[in-house]
Amino acid sequence: MEILNQLWSMISGLINDSGLGSLQWQNYVMMCVSFVLIYLAIKKQYEPLLLLPIAFGMLLVNIFPGIMGMPETILETKQEILSQNLDPATFSTVQVGDQIYYEHIQYGGLFYYLYQGVKLGIYPPLIFLGIGAMTDFGPLIANPKSFILGAAAQIGIFLTFICATALGIFTPQEAGSIAIIGGADGPTAIFVTTKLAPQLLGPIAVAAYSYMALVPIIQPPIMRLLTTKKERSVVMGQLRSVSKLEKILFPIIVVTVVALLLPDAAPLVGMLMLGNLFKESGVVDRINKTAQNELMNIVTIFLGVTVGATATGTNFLTIQTGGIILLGLFAFSLATASGVLFGKIMYWLTKGKVNPLIGSAGVSAVPMAARISQKVGQEENPGNFLLMHAMGPNVAGVIGSAVAAGVLLSVIPH
Amino acid sequence: MSKEMSDALILLLGGFVVVFAMLILLILIVTVYGRVVSSVQKSVAEKKAKEQAAIQSEEKTVGTVADVSASAEEISEIGDGEISGEIIAVIAAAVDAVYGEKPHRVKSVRRSNHRSAWGRAGIVENTRPF
Numbered sequence: 001m002e003i004l005n006q007l008w009s010m011i012s013g014l015i016n017d018s019g020l021g022s023l024q025w026q027n028y029v030m031m032c033v034s035f036v037l038i039y040l041a042i043k044k045q046y047e048p049l050l051l052l053p054i055a056f057g058m059l060l061v062n063i064f065p066g067i068m069g070m071p072e073t074i075l076e077t078k079q080e081i082l083s084q085n086l087d088p089a090t091f092s093t094v095q096v097g098d099q100i101y102y103e104h105i106q107y108g109g110l111f112y113y114l115y116q117g118v119k120l121g122i123y124p125p126l127i128f129l130g131i132g133a134m135t136d137f138g139p140l141i142a143n144p145k146s147f148i149l150g151a152a153a154q155i156g157i158f159l160t161f162i163c164a165t166a167l168g169i170f171t172p173q174e175a176g177s178i179a180i181i182g183g184a185d186g187p188t189a190i191f192v193t194t195k196l197a198p199q200l201l202g203p204i205a206v207a208a209y210s211y212m213a214l215v216p217i218i219q220p221p222i223m224r225l226l227t228t229k230k231e232r233s234v235v236m237g238q239l240r241s242v243s244k245l246e247k248i249l250f251p252i253i254v255v256t257v258v259a260l261l262l263p264d265a266a267p268l269v270g271m272l273m274l275g276n277l278f279k280e281s282g283v284v285d286r287i288n289k290t291a292q293n294e295l296m297n298i299v300t301i302f303l304g305v306t307v308g309a310t311a312t313g314t315n316f317l318t319i320q321t322g323g324i325i326l327l328g329l330f331a332f333s334l335a336t337a338s339g340v341l342f343g344k345i346m347y348w349l350t351k352g353k354v355n356p357l358i359g360s361a362g363v364s365a366v367p368m369a370a371r372i373s374q375k376v377g378q379e380e381n382p383g384n385f386l387l388m389h390a391m392g393p394n395v396a397g398v399i400g401s402a403v404a405a406g407v408l409l410s411v412i413p414h
Numbered sequence: 415m416s417k418e419m420s421d422a423l424i425l426l427l428g429g430f431v432v433v434f435a436m437l438i439l440l441i442l443i444v445t446v447y448g449r450v451v452s453s454v455q456k457s458v459a460e461k462k463a464k465e466q467a468a469i470q471s472e473e474k475t476v477g478t479v480a481d482v483s484a485s486a487e488e489i490s491e492i493g494d495g496e497i498s499g500e501i502i503a504v505i506a507a508a509v510d511a512v513y514g515e516k517p518h519r520v521k522s523v524r525r526s527n528h529r530s531a532w533g534r535a536g537i538v539e540n541t542r543p544f
Binding site for chain 1 (some may be wrong): 417427428437441445447448451
């Protein structure tokens, strides 16, 4: 009988220690959400490079919340230390009143340490380094007017900020973090959110990457709604060729101007331009390849799993998350619409030489947004190739969203 | 209007102005330096073309070292810049060795990333260590 009692207490102890005994219903819901995201990443291939690690991080943290556990020091008495069969001589002591306590250090979970790269704003600029090393700014240099479309698409960010503030359920810091979803740039959204409203990082990152993945579904109806058949059929003239010297000077000039006038944008724009200088200089091939492959991939894994791990059940399943998802969609749609409308203005000003469809590529989401401009343009005229023209606003959107992030960070107190 | 809303409106307007001002400034800078760089490069290219024409008129012989180096300079300008002048000089010298006394000229050199199976076999055959 004694043996049976001991066996039962051992089994019940194991059950209590397992997730089955300690998890809440929200954790199980989040596990289901992560299954859906894993399905979308693998089966539908929606931004799989980031959605898959994010979903898996989400799954892991909801099964074992301790994986994100912070390190802590517990003050224990000598009896408590001895009861755990530990040697008190190996612990440092601290005296509180008459009582001497032993400092029992509990180390944090794996993801807690990996998350420091997100929390301290290290990973997003490193991702930007890789993006810079992969980006060809040639179309933007050939047609600098594309910068206007990149700026126009950022209007969605600021209008969403007003709406989020007007709702009254978000602080200005939270409203700024939600609004940056309109920039359609995951690393920028994470960078701003970690500085303004780190408690919303999970929902905002999931919303930002989900909408970037849904670009082919969200953008085309807005583009068709705001343009006429004639406008969509415009065939744009060929871009001039850009010399190597111009491409080398571009990152140096952009980083000098932007970082000098808006220092808060310096980490993002600086790393973006450094990566691009690696590429265009042609003298650091090894570093260039590392920046755009190994480093980028390693940081993507760390960023993905740890951002996913911030989406715990109690954090994620709130009314605020619903608001973030809706406002994120609003910001993204508005950014697309403002880009297309500015494209229309350029169409009128140039007397029909600019196809307004390239305006929608002003939201970052490189290169998906540019591909959508190409696809919608070819629906009207199969012989029309807008891709390179759309790449100008597309890469301008990356710079524009980094500048908008700098504005939010410099104006909103944090 | 509450203070939060008035602050938000100020940020809205300030954000528009700063983002547009910054990017318009970049438009101006990129346009100006694009023109400057293009005109400088054009004048340098014209100067080199004149020099080369002068050299060609003086030296009627074909396949000299001077010709090869002049062609290399010209080609490195036309090319994507990834191929160094030394490599172009080597290619031009190899062409010269094959064509010998026949009049010839290397107009462009470009890197081929997608060689056919026959092309790869040829490279392996010619670069196999002795």
